[in-house]
Every structure is written in structure tokens, then in C-alpha cells.
Amino acid sequence: MQIVLIGSGNVAFHLAKAFTEAQIPISQIFGRNTTELQKISEQFSIPFSAKTLAEADLYIISVSDSSIAEVSALIKNENALVAHTSGSVSREALSGNYRKSVFYPLQTFSKSKNLDYSKIPFFIDAENENDEEILKNLASKISKNVMLANDEKRKYIHLTAVFACNFVNHLYARAKEISDSQGIPFDYFLPLIDETTQKIHELEPKLAQTGPAIRNDEKVLKLHESLLTDEEKLKIYKTLNESIKKMYH
Amino acid sequence: MQIVLIGSGNVAFHLAKAFTEAQIPISQIFGRNTTELQKISEQFSIPFSAKTLAEADLYIISVSDSSIAEVSALIKNENALVAHTSGSVSREALSGNYRKSVFYPLQTFSKSKNLDYSKIPFFIDAENENDEEILKNLASKISKNVMLANDEKRKYIHLTAVFACNFVNHLYARAKEISDSQGIPFDYFLPLIDETTQKIHELEPKLAQTGPAIRNDEKVLKLHESLLTDEEKLKIYKTLNESIKKMYH
Structure with missing residues (x-):
């Protein structure tokens, strides 16, 4: 051929x-x-x-x-x-x-x-x-x-990739804005980021979830909201926490 | 000691x-x-x-x-x-x-x-x-x-970690719901997920962004919105795309 x-x-x-x-x-x-x-x-x-x-x-x-x-x-x-x-x-x-x-x-x-x-x-x-x-x-x-x-299935593959990659990268970019604002090198978060990604090779992501939203820690959630002074990050924070709560509670 | x-x-x-x-x-x-x-x-x-x-x-x-x-x-x-x-x-x-x-x-x-x-x-x-x-x-x-x-700085470290890890894991969980719905093994996305995370070891995440929102591909964005039938994923999709657009345009 x-x-x-x-x-x-x-x-x-x-x-x-x-x-x-x-x-x-x-x-x-x-x-x-x-x-x-x-x-x-x-x-x-x-x-x-x-x-x-x-x-x-x-x-x-x-x-x-x-x-x-x-x-x-x-x-x-x-x-x-x-x-x-x-x-x-x-x-x-x-x-x-x-x-x-x-x-x-x-x-x-x-x-x-x-x-x-x-x-x-x-x-x-x-x-x-x-x-x-x-x-x-x-x-x-x-x-x-x-x-x-087929075309139909490929649409969903692309959509999955947008969630698992394009959006993930954007969260890294927004996270870096927060650490930059405090003079903390973003590199310090790379071992934690790597470990988060490695974990889902062994554990279903739904079972690997941690953080304040899944444990309904309203005190920490309110504190974080008060720290987020720009509209975009606050919207992301509220939307994703709400989605985490809906998934587990 | x-x-x-x-x-x-x-x-x-x-x-x-x-x-x-x-x-x-x-x-x-x-x-x-x-x-x-x-x-x-x-x-x-x-x-x-x-x-x-x-x-x-x-x-x-x-x-x-x-x-x-x-x-x-x-x-x-x-x-x-x-x-x-x-x-x-x-x-x-x-x-x-x-x-x-x-x-x-x-x-x-x-x-x-x-x-x-x-x-x-x-x-x-x-x-x-x-x-x-x-x-x-x-x-x-x-x-x-x-x-x-100090306590103040540690609050922001934790907040950064919520964006870069807890939220990232939740996106993996939501992405898996989409691939599961089409019978596509989520494992198929792991090489792409790994590469996305590896990339930011060499490239600032803001410069590594790809996907329909950053190239203002309204046709694909509308198509994806029509595929998302549940409220939570649609809200995440819109919020994150809006945030990507605001960051670059």
C-alpha cells in the first residue's frame, strides 16, 4: 500500500x-x-x-x-x-x-x-x-x-477532551494568578498537580475527590470566596463547588 | 533535638x-x-x-x-x-x-x-x-x-491548590461522565491528560491554552452546548469558556 x-x-x-x-x-x-x-x-x-x-x-x-x-x-x-x-x-x-x-x-x-x-x-x-x-x-x-x-462519537470525544484538558489547563492558569499574587512560585504546586493526575491512573476520579466542597466545609468555602476579589475566579469557584456538591450529596 | x-x-x-x-x-x-x-x-x-x-x-x-x-x-x-x-x-x-x-x-x-x-x-x-x-x-x-x-499566605496556598487540584479532579470526573455515556473508555484520555499536565512543566499555563474558546470557535462552542444535556456540566462549560475568553480577548 x-x-x-x-x-x-x-x-x-x-x-x-x-x-x-x-x-x-x-x-x-x-x-x-x-x-x-x-x-x-x-x-x-x-x-x-x-x-x-x-x-x-x-x-x-x-x-x-x-x-x-x-x-x-x-x-x-x-x-x-x-x-x-x-x-x-x-x-x-x-x-x-x-x-x-x-x-x-x-x-x-x-x-x-x-x-x-x-x-x-x-x-x-x-x-x-x-x-x-x-x-x-x-x-x-x-x-x-x-x-x-463516527462523526457523532467524535464530537463527544472532543467535548470530553475540552473538559479534561482545555479546562484543566485554564484552571492551572487561574491558579497561577492566585499564587503569583502572593509571590509563591507556581512551580511549588507542580508536585501536587502531578500527583493529582497520577492518582486517576489508579483510582476513578469520582473516588479521588478531596477538598472543602465534598466535605461540605462551609467555613472554608466562605473564607475562599472572600479572598477571591475578581469576578471570573469567583464564578469558577462557585460553579465548580456547586457541581461537586451536586455530584456527591 | x-x-x-x-x-x-x-x-x-x-x-x-x-x-x-x-x-x-x-x-x-x-x-x-x-x-x-x-x-x-x-x-x-x-x-x-x-x-x-x-x-x-x-x-x-x-x-x-x-x-x-x-x-x-x-x-x-x-x-x-x-x-x-x-x-x-x-x-x-x-x-x-x-x-x-x-x-x-x-x-x-x-x-x-x-x-x-x-x-x-x-x-x-x-x-x-x-x-x-x-x-x-x-x-x-x-x-x-x-x-x-503565615496564616494569611497559607489561605491563598490552599485556595490555589483547590483550583489546581480539587477542581481539576472534578473536571476529570465530569469528563468521565461524558466518555462513559458514549462507551469510550476513560483510560483512552489518560495520555492526553498526562501530556496536558507535563506541558506546564515547560510552558506557562496561560501560554499552553488550546481549545475552541481561545480561538473563538463559536460553531464548536454552540455544538458542544447542544450536546450537554445536564445542567451542571452545561454551567461548567459556559463558565470556563467565558473565563478563557476574558483572559485572552
Whole structure:
């Protein structure tokens, strides 16, 4: 099976790396950014082009969500299977006359950061069972966690990730505002933050809950509210405590 | 300096372990729960008693917040320095005629979980500089992060920890409700969760923010709101997105 990878960003880089490590050959890496393409090409010995898209059985498109339609329209091969790698874009966003699919790795990628690919879940979507099998087999060579997920299911995966990652990061940012205001280095909280995250590897998060809200410690809750002078943090404080109370009481 | 440790819970256990590893002798471990005392006593070769509190220069009280007043009243030695280890209780909660202080390790402790003590921040509070020095020296033998923090400052440390840990854990619990509803194993999100937490070791959380709210993706935000059928999660979703928008726009 001839595979062409389209894109030169964080996801494309890590897919090139993961495929290479799994000894799956990539015939070409295609994109606009010649500098980035050349780097990936050299690092993983994959031919690249910014001009002529090679013929392939499978095209994997790892570009920004908003470019998927435009980039996918470049593929004129009606016998090809085409996959994008986005969590929040429909399979039908692919624009062209070919078999459409999704090959979505659930992770946040940076080029400089090494990752254990075997742990990254891949969510697959395709038009028919045969294409599902092709993509499942491919993903299984990289990762131990491969699962089917149609557009509908992927919406919920994305929503879960917003709660567990985007919102969590925002709480870190708001927490840092509080510690900064008192001249306490935020780094001091990292061991506690790490431990909180490690804990849920062993314990269901619902059972790992601690803090003033779950023990209905009204005295501490009122004290904290009096310390929060800005509206946004106070709103977060009240909303999350109310939600904790509703979950347990 | 003769040190007596009071309590046999998670914090007391880890202090006994940390002191032993740092070759700081503890003269006695004192408490009510003979079974737990005996275990700690055997593991770290520390004499224990549930009846007679030994004479000491320093008493460290690691019991539940609500028991600090009662337990500390047992100490009749007016020449002693007495410290509790709680983040959310005032130094003045210690009830007795002796020098009062706080020796607060910022971490969540479980007996079964090994910890790198050198990274755990210790926050010290005492009545005078001499006592501050005694406790700072002691903590420095265990940890690289030792800092003074009076009652006022400790309130903010606790508040920061509520945002960065208690609330984060609750978001994990709410996220799991969403993935459970779709039959997606929550374990699939752990690599992404780990990476989100690891990222802030290298990048300020404010700069690490991603997701639909920071890129003002109203289409995705509206879609997610339509997926959230229960009131609590919808309220969290709106409150946190609003706060993200306010922080960046």
C-alpha cells in the first residue's frame, strides 16, 4: 500500500515519526512549507514535494481544520482512500471523489516533545468495513488503543477532551494568578498537580475527590470566596463547588 | 533535638519515612490507633506509644484538622516547640502553653504511594525567627523547596491548590461522565491528560491554552452546548469558556 502524508505541522511530523518507527513506508510527504517538509524528509528519509502530489492508495491529511476542504480537493485519484486526522471536523469535510475516512490520534502534539505512540488512542471512521479494516490495521501497528468512532462519537470525544484538558489547563492558569499574587512560585504546586493526575491512573476520579466542597466545609468555602476579589475566579469557584456538591450529596 | 511525631495517618506515615530517609531520628511516634502506630514503628524503627507522650523539644502534630486543638492540648511542656502540619488551620488552633508553629508539606499523601520528598514544598510558620530557623533547617534536610508562609499566605496556598487540584479532579470526573455515556473508555484520555499536565512543566499555563474558546470557535462552542444535556456540566462549560475568553480577548 502506497501512503502519502499531507502536511508538515505537529501531527504530520509525529505521524511520520510513528510510521517510520513502526517500519511502515511513506512514499511522499506533501505540503506547502518547504522548510518544514525538508526537515521531516531528512529526519525520516521520506521523499517530499511542495509541487506534485504522488499517486497513492492512501492519503493522510494532517493540516489545520480550516484547510482540510481546500487541501483534500487536490486529490484527483478516485481509487484512493483519503483520511483526515482531525477530531472536530466531519468526514464529509473532505472534498473530492474518493473514499472518505478519518484517522484521528487523540493527543496534543509538539515537534520537540517525544511521545509513546503505543499509548495514543486512534479513532477510525470510514465509509465501509473494508476501509475501516485497512485503517484499523494501520493504526494497530502504531498503537494498542484503536477504536471506531463516527462523526457523532467524535464530537463527544472532543467535548470530553475540552473538559479534561482545555479546562484543566485554564484552571492551572487561574491558579497561577492566585499564587503569583502572593509571590509563591507556581512551580511549588507542580508536585501536587502531578500527583493529582497520577492518582486517576489508579483510582476513578469520582473516588479521588478531596477538598472543602465534598466535605461540605462551609467555613472554608466562605473564607475562599472572600479572598477571591475578581469576578471570573469567583464564578469558577462557585460553579465548580456547586457541581461537586451536586455530584456527591 | 528530640522530636516526637503525633498521628498515624497518611501525613504522619510519610513524615516518618522522610525523616528516616534523611537520617533525622524521631524519639517517639504517638497516637490513638495502635495498629497503625505499630506498623509505622516497625517499618522505621521508631518507638511508639498510645499512652504516654514522651518529652521532646519539638512535637509535630499530623492529625485531622478538627482534632488539632484536642490533641495539642495533651502537650504540657512549656519549653517545647509545637507544629501542626495542616494547610488550612491557623497556627493559633494549637491549644497549650508552648511555642506554636506550622510545618506544612504541600502534597496529597497516600501510604501506598511512594513520593520524591525533595520536591515537596514545605511552608513554615513560627512565633519568632529562631523557631523559623529550626523548622526551616529541618525541612531543608528533606526538601529543596522550603518557604515561610503565615496564616494569611497559607489561605491563598490552599485556595490555589483547590483550583489546581480539587477542581481539576472534578473536571476529570465530569469528563468521565461524558466518555462513559458514549462507551469510550476513560483510560483512552489518560495520555492526553498526562501530556496536558507535563506541558506546564515547560510552558506557562496561560501560554499552553488550546481549545475552541481561545480561538473563538463559536460553531464548536454552540455544538458542544447542544450536546450537554445536564445542567451542571452545561454551567461548567459556559463558565470556563467565558473565563478563557476574558483572559485572552
